[in-house]
Ligand SMILES: NC(=O)C1=CN([C@@H]2O[C@H](COP(=O)(O)OP(=O)(O)OC[C@H]3O[C@@H](n4cnc5c(N)ncnc54)[C@H](OP(=O)(O)O)[C@@H]3O)[C@@H](O)[C@H]2O)C=CC1
């Protein structure tokens with residue numbers, strides 16, 4: 001099989017490095033371009049990245065020269081975007097216009113009417129929007145987005161609850177500092193502390209979830225008819241977002257029925273390379289899931305759930321820069337490839 005040429009925009013950042021890690025030995029994709037700011041362009045990736053993951057930098061990327069974020073300098077079929085949202089707003093359409101498939105992590109286009117916001121295990125049928133997008137915008141390429149990291153972790157757990165008539169969701173997050181990027185939260189601010197505010201995060205959880213669980217009617221997404229209410233908090237954990245979730249359902253399932261639905265959840269995607277063996281892992285110990293112990297389950301792609309109680313109340317936890325960011329985009333691109341759209 002001929003490898004799909006993959007570029008990474010924002011390749012030196014917290015999410016960009018996760019993309020490099022996910023794509024360096026990928027069976028379908030080959031990294032052909034690493035792009036970042038003018039500060040990094042012209043340097044080798046080794047010099048520019050200041051590698052901060054606890055796996056070794058893949059040898060194959062060490063000497064690649066970092067290029068500016070520009071469709072003329074990036075050689076690829078698909079670009080994975082880990083750019084700051086304000087920059088993604090102007091840059092991603094330029095790439096789509098120039099014929100690239102853009103798999104974006106940035107929030108800029110997630111809620112646009114004609115841009116799919118996809119979690120393969122939740123709403124693969126929303127990819128039908130790509131045709132609407134290309135017709136409307138006249139682009140040769142397209143943009144596909146993945147949700148906010150906290151939204152992904154929560155929504156994967158909500159999907160199996162839809163069968164019980166999901167009506168209301170309340171969530172309180174405990175979010176890792178890597179979610180704010182390498183230059184995000186000062187050590188003096190987060191050490192020995194909890195910060196009960198993450199800009200725009202609550203609104204993203206409250207709106208993106210409705211789009212994800214909505215129905216594609218052939219031309220647009222009709223948002224799910226339910227209410228989501230979020231309170232978001234930064235905690236001194238490096239990786240892994242933990243969420244306390246209250247789910248109100250019409251059929252009032254018992255905790256055991258909810259546990260069974262989590263255990264049986266099988267999205268049947270058809271063996272995509274980044275798909276974890278289990279999208280949801282049920283922990284029955286009284287004190288799990290925990291970020292330090294559970295974030296790398298399924299190579300960081302599984303979401304762990306536990307403490308399922310009357311209410312229904314439970315805890316969900318997932319790796320924010322893998323399942324919640326780079327891994328999510330790569331899984332979207334794998335799904336597109338498996339459907340012949342990439
Ligand atoms: N799905 C999700 O929930 C998540 C999404 N994200 C999103 O991913 C994106 C990246 O986040 P993160 O990796 O944490 O951010 P970082 O700050 O760690 O990295 C930013 C990257 O963008 C590049 N960049 C910054 N400014 C420019 C510029 N003017 N021109 C070109 N490149 C530039 C940087 O390059 P350089 O090193 O050269 O400065 C770097 O590669 C954001 O939009 C963020 O919101 C993040 C976490 C989770």
Ligand SMILES: N[C@@H](CC(=O)OP(=O)(O)O)C(=O)O
Nearest residue numbers: 105106107148149175179180
């Ligand atoms: N806000 C998230 C990470 C992030 O960048 O989200 P988004 O992609 O929605 O901007 C966090 O801090 O953990």
